[in-house]
Amino acid sequence: MGSPSRDEHNGKILDTDSLDISKARSVPLSTPPAPSTEPSSEESAPDGGTLAWLQVIGCFFVLLNTWGIINAFGAYQGFYEIHLLRSHTPSAISWIGSIQGYLLFLVSALTGPFFDAGFNRALLAIGSFLIFFSIMMTSLVKQYYQAFLAQGVCFGIGAGMLFVPSIAVVSTYFDKYRSFSVGVGVTGSSLGGVIYPTLFHSLQPRIGFGWATRVIAFIALVTLGIANLVMRQRLLPSTRRxxxxxxxxxxxxxxxxxxxxxxxxxxxxxxxxxxxxxxxxxxxxxxxxxxxxxxxxxxxxxxxxxxxxxxxxxxxxxxxxxxxxxxxxxxxxxxxxxxxxxxxxxxxxxxxxxxxxxxxxxxxxxxxxxxxxxxxxxxxxxxxxxxxxxxxxxxxxxxxxxxxxxxxxxxxxxxxxxxxxxxxxxxxxxxxxxxxxxxxxxx
The missing domain is CATH 1.20.1250.20 (MFS general substrate transporter like domains)
Incomplete structure (x- = not known):
């Protein structure tokens, strides 16, 4: 496998050709290609191997716990309307889910420069913590404003911090199979929308709203922990977006x-x-x-x-x-x-x-x-x-x-x-x- 050369003193990657996202399948990525005199990342991409496919697994788990949970909000919408927040209108309740998606987009746009600067691991760690923290706090909510802040605002910010790094990292490890690899990772978003509402619906009558939500939090903690362990930023772009x-x-x-x-x-x-x-x-x-x-x-x-x-x-x-x-x-x-x-x-x-x-x-x-x-x-x-x-x-x-x-x-x-x-x-x-x-x- 080809790999970029490294500085013997500080270990930084010298191949700073930027990310190519022109073939991305389903989600907005981060940094565009930039002119460079260095060898192209296209030529040196591993395009396979254990490390490269571990990035796909990490991306899958990130999408499972970001867009996947947002896609599952319909389950919470129905529960809130009938039980916990029944005194509020469906419109008011839906603001919780809609703010999740909007903040994911907004924060993703703002985190690009931090990813460019090489703070991928920090973004993954902080974003993962915010998602786990938001779901745990959601399990304790009793009032509308608590659900809005915990499940809506906190989750949306955390998801936005994870979104750009997960997709952008995968795109640098593949050339010939880039579209396929990104597509595999992105399926996590749809599967999350299948798994999490089903899990919530089956557990809630048995162990209650709080513990059903905490089970989801622990699953997110484990799967996002795997993503943090395996995902590695391979290239740093030569210019800042x-x-x-x-x-x-x-x-x-x-x-x-x-x-x-x-x-x-x-x-x-x-x-x-x-x-x-x-x-x-x-x-x-x-x-x-x-x-x-x-x-x-x-x-x-x-x-x-x-x-x-x-x-x-x-x-x-x-x-x-x-x-x-x-x-x-x-x-x-x-x-x-x-x-x-x-x-x-x-x-x-x-x-x-x-x-x-x-x-x-x-x-x-x-x-x-x-x-x-x-x-x-x-x-x-x-x-x-x-x-x-x-x-x-x-x-x-x-x-x-x-x-x-x-x-x-x-x-x-x-x-x-x-x-x-x-x-x-x-x-x-x-x-x-x-x-x-x-x-x-x-x-």
Whole structure:
């Protein structure tokens, strides 16, 4: 295996060619490539071996305990509405989950320079502690503000500190298999959305809310501990990434794509948060069956993060993202006609699949629309800081449009579907601004 040379005195890596994230599959990475006179990291990447695949395992565990737990919030949403926080509206409760996702995006954009400076291990350690601490504090909550601070704010900050290092590190260990390796790591986010809500639902009636949540905390502690032990930053970029690239705001493809992602993220998690109460009120499903629609919709997204990405390698990311977004909008509109468990099962699988593709294709689409790959990291941070705001407001707004007590969901469903359609229109405009009216162009 090839490896970068080291300074005999201080052990620092001399190959400072920066990270290449242009082939990333499903999540925003950190530092863009920078000009360098050193040998390329592409040439010296191990592209396999024990150490390289340990990075993939570490990335998997990080995504399991960041996006995976965020995807599982629907289980807590349903529990809070019925039990612990039943005096609060669904909209107010959903702010807890939405702030998790938004802070993950926001903090990720801010941690890039720290990763560039070589503080990967510190980011992993502090972020892991914050996640464990937040889940443990969640097990003790009795009031709304406690849940918001512990489960929402503290968790979101910790997850944001872990997100960039885990994905960026993996990308430096692989050349030929980079997309595949990152894709394997990212599946942890979907599997977390299956495992954790199922675990919570099975344990909570037996050992109570507090200990069910603590079990999740201990699992996170062990798995994140493994990630901290095995993950090693291989390269330090030769230049530091800027937080803002003003020139991107003058490029129509970037602006339209970011707007499309913003509206898409507004709609994206509405079914994830509210499918359980919908199953209870509209399909006559038992409480147990209604709950399991959360893991089902997350299971569908596992496949949505794999197959559309493979297609995008051949026809282009934006060309793949547009029909997947359109499919999400159509399926969201069809949600209004669902009135039995069989139909809702089909809805959950299909929406999970196409929503998973929306998340996984979003960052690589930003990459494909960037003319200068040296600015990709900055533009990803800018785009997701803006579009991530949609996650923050989407589910709370939908919560104000539904009535959990009377079972009126139609306004929230229309809101979800309409926002996804607006997202599709914006993405079409981004493609038109990039390539003009030409159809048969890989974009």
């Amino acid at each position: 800027k937080l803002i690239d003003v020139s991107a705001l003058r490029e129509a493809p970037f602006v339209f794509c970011t707007a499309g992602l913003f509206f898409g993220f507004i709609a994206l998690y509405v079914p994830f948060f509210y499918i359980t109460p919908y199953a209870l009120f509209k399909t006559g499903a038992s409480a147990t069956l209604a709950f399991y629609f959360v893991p089902i919709i997350n299971a569908g997204s596992v496949f949505g993060r794999v197959f559309p990405n493979a297609l995008a390698d051949h026809i282009g990311t934006l060309n793949t993202l547009i029909p997947c977004t359109l499919a999400c909008g159509v399926i969201a509109f069809s949600w209004m006609s669902v009135d039995d468990t069989g139909d809702l099962l089909v809805f959950a699988i299909l929406y999970g699949f196409f929503s998973g593709s929306f998340v996984s294709l979003a960052p690589t689409t930003i990459v494909s629309l960037s003319n200068d790959l040296h600015k990709v990291g900055t533009r990803l941070g800018m785009s997701f800081s803006i579009s991530g705001f949609g996650i923050l407001i989407g589910t709370p707004v939908a919560g104000t449009l539904l009535n959990i007590h009377t079972g009126k969901f139609v306004h929230a469903q229309v809101f979800c579907a309409a926002c996804m359609m607006v997202s599709c229109v914006c993405l079409v405009l981004a493609r038109f601004a990039k390539t003009g009216p030409a159809v048969m162009i890989k974009t």
